Amino acid sequence: MNDEWKDMYKKPQEHEEQHTGPLLFYTELVIDHFTNPRNVGDLENPDGEIIVGDPSCGDQMKVGIKVCDDRIVDIKFKSYGCPGAIATSSMMTELVKGKTIEEALELTDDDVVIALGGIPERKKHCSLMGVTGLRGAIEDCCRKGARKPGKKHEKSVS
Amino acid sequence: MRRVYLDHNATTPLDPRVLEAMQPYLIECFGNASSMHYYGRQAKQALEKARALAAKVIGAQPDEVIFTSGGTESDNTALRGIAYQKRSGHIIASSIEHHAVLRTCNALAGDGFTVTFLPVDSRGVVDPDELKKSIRRDTILISVMRANNETGVIEPIPEIGLIAREHGIPFHCDAVQAMGKIPVDVDSLHADLLSLSAHKIYGPKGIGALFVKKGMTLSPLITGGHHEKGLRAGTENVPAIVGFARALEIAVDELDIYRTRVLHLRNMLESKLLMGMEGVALHSAGTERLPHTSCMGFASVEAESILLHLDLKGIAASSGSACTTGEPEPSHVLTAMGVSPEIAQGTIRFSLGRQNTEEEIEYTGEVLKAAVNQLRAISFPWQAAGKRISITG
Numbered sequence: 280m281n282d283e284w285k286d287m288y289k290k291p292q293e294h295e296e297q298h299t300g301p302l303l304f305y306t307e308l309v310i311d312h313f314t315n316p317r318n319v320g321d322l323e324n325p326d327g328e329i330i331v332g333d334p335s336c337g338d339q340m341k342v343g344i345k346v347c348d349d350r351i352v353d354i355k356f357k358s359y360g361c362p363g364a365i366a367t368s369s370m371m372t373e374l375v376k377g378k379t380i381e382e383a384l385e386l387t388d389d390d391v392v393i394a395l396g397g398i399p400e401r402k403k404h405c406s407l408m409g410v411t412g413l414r415g416a417i418e419d420c421c422r423k424g425a426r427k428p429g430k431k432h433e434k435s436v437s
Numbered sequence: 438m439r440r441v442y443l444d445h446n447a448t449t450p451l452d453p454r455v456l457e458a459m460q461p462y463l464i465e466c467f468g469n470a471s472s473m474h475y476y477g478r479q480a481k482q483a484l485e486k487a488r489a490l491a492a493k494v495i496g497a498q499p500d501e502v503i504f505t506s507g508g509t510e511s512d513n514t515a516l517r518g519i520a521y522q523k524r525s526g527h528i529i530a531s532s533i534e535h536h537a538v539l540r541t542c543n544a545l546a547g548d549g550f551t552v553t554f555l556p557v558d559s560r561g562v563v564d565p566d567e568l569k570k571s572i573r574r575d576t577i578l579i580s581v582m583r584a585n586n587e588t589g590v591i592e593p594i595p596e597i598g599l600i601a602r603e604h605g606i607p608f609h610c611d612a613v614q615a616m617g618k619i620p621v622d623v624d625s626l627h628a629d630l631l632s633l634s635a636h637k638i639y640g641p642k643g644i645g646a647l648f649v650k651k652g653m654t655l656s657p658l659i660t661g662g663h664h665e666k667g668l669r670a671g672t673e674n675v676p677a678i679v680g681f682a683r684a685l686e687i688a689v690d691e692l693d694i695y696r697t698r699v700l701h702l703r704n705m706l707e708s709k710l711l712m713g714m715e716g717v718a719l720h721s722a723g724t725e726r727l728p729h730t731s732c733m734g735f736a737s738v739e740a741e742s743i744l745l746h747l748d749l750k751g752i753a754a755s756s757g758s759a760c761t762t763g764e765p766e767p768s769h770v771l772t773a774m775g776v777s778p779e780i781a782q783g784t785i786r787f788s789l790g791r792q793n794t795e796e797e798i799e800y801t802g803e804v805l806k807a808a809v810n811q812l813r814a815i816s817f818p819w820q821a822a823g824k825r826i827s828i829t830g
Contacts, residue, residue, distance in 0.1 A: 305745075313745065319815045334818040335778035337739050341817040357817035361741040365815070 306396040309366040318372035320355040327420025331412045338364050342412040346420055349379050363398050363405030367391045371409035440751045441797045446586050446788035452639035458683035462676035470673045480675045487682035494685045496622040497648050503665040504678050507645035508613035508634035512537040514647050515609040515630040518655030519578045520545050526577035527551045531563045532773040533585050560724040561590040561774045565597055572604055579608050583615035587770045588721040589730025598627025617688030618727045629653050640684030644677035699729035699789045702798050707731055709802035718780050729789040734780035737819035738812040746808035752801050754787050
């Protein structure tokens with residue numbers, strides 16, 4: 280009989296800490312935005328504000344923006360949802376803060392996901408809320424007349 | 438990292454005493470229980486000893502126990518076994534059954550059987566009168582679980598079983614979660630069929646049992662050799678079966694110690710959270726529950742976000758809902774209980790076990806409070822509700 284086999288049966292199992300990646304395999308950046316979301320809060324007298332999502336479906340978000348010279352000078356959000364929804368909302372605000380309305384309207388869900396280093400495939404739909412909220416807030420801003428709708432704007436807002 | 442395991446309804450670690458019982462049958466006594474030679478006889482002897490032990494634990498006769506690959510197979514064997522035997526008819530099950538029963542019922546409905554799902558009250562309890570009203574002349578099977586895996590609610594099985602027996606209808610009881618936590622006796626439950634699983638009671642995964650009362654006729658799901666009285670073909674998994682029997686024996690021997698211990702810890706956890714926080718609902722409160730399960734809903738926070746915070750701090754729990762498909766999927770159990778979607782979406786299940794300590798519970802309470810508060814600080818619905826969320830149920 281092969282002696283190696285005998286040893287194999289007796290070899291103690293090593294208990295290295297493997298598979299300790301975070302729940303649902305989010306990237307470190309997602310975890311960072313989830314545990315420490317940026318631009319959280321409420322804006323006083325926002326130029327545009329909207330509430331999107333439905334709490335009975337597990338997500339809801341409020342986004343407010345301040346616009347000056349066609350530029351998003353401030354953005355704040357509050358989110359209720361899964362880690363993916365919170366992290367993408369947070370990343371969205373970072374990506375558009377200081378950007379012009381035109382630039383902000385060009386932001387897509389994919390841009391947010393790429394900026395976060397990816398999110399699990401099955402959570403992709405959660406990233407929709409941030410960009411939907413952003414567009415809604417810009418639309419509200421235009422409705423209130425703080426900004427005249429531009430060409431690109433009309434095209435992008437659904 | 439510090440790790441706290443509070444998900445024993447998902448699975449449990451193997452008891453070292455169970456491993457010890459199994460070990461000889463993995464390497465030395467490896468025979469096929471169907472073989473006639475020495476090795477086979479050795480395995481057969483272990484198999485039948487385990488069967489007798491498992492039967493004794495639930496108040497059955499040895500030839501009334503068949504071993505399966507687990508709770509899901511036991512449930513399927515019971516339901517499909519009766520249904521395929523009868524070929525047509527009406528099946529009654531509670532609306533809070535495990536998916537192993539629920540989806541099997543749905544599949545049978547697709548095969549031409551009719552199925553009635555019994556409603557539950559806001560605590561998750563089946564009303565035996567509802568069952569009486571649902572019984573039809575062509576009812577071929579009634580299936581109600583002993584205790585629910587999500588909320589831990591204990592169903593009035595002796596009553597339900599008795600109704601079934603009085604009507605001459607086979608009664609199946611899924612006792613997978615109840616076993617080892619409360620007494621399970623097939624006679625007093627009036628069960629004709631009863632499902633068990635090993636890995637929920639510190640036994641190995643991949644092994645379960647189905648109690649089949651003498652005189653019941655089932656069609657087998659898996660055909661082949663003459664194993665398990667022809668009800669379940671396939672070489673018996675002797676080491677797992679031996680481990681299962683040992684796990685059952687330990688669970689029953691230590692039931693009182695276990696109950697006292699986990700109940701104390703669960704009460705600690707619940708009072709810590711219910712007293713110390715706003716907007717917390719304890720599901721199935723005000724009725725009998727398994728001693729180790731606590732299912733709590735936190736208003737205006739989403740369950741997966743809580744779970745991630747807990748996981749980052751080394752605490753393992755679970756949620757009944759999953760934001761996985763793009764469609765919100767609140768737990769069917771909470772939905773049947775009429776829990777509002779807002780609370781259901783924020784519901785976490787803690788299921789305690791033998792090795793948990795007071796210190797772990799203290800730690801969990803602190804981490805959970807901090808997580809919920811942190812999530813509520815950024816939660817728009819929590820702000821909108823003016824922090825005055827009314828909790829019902």
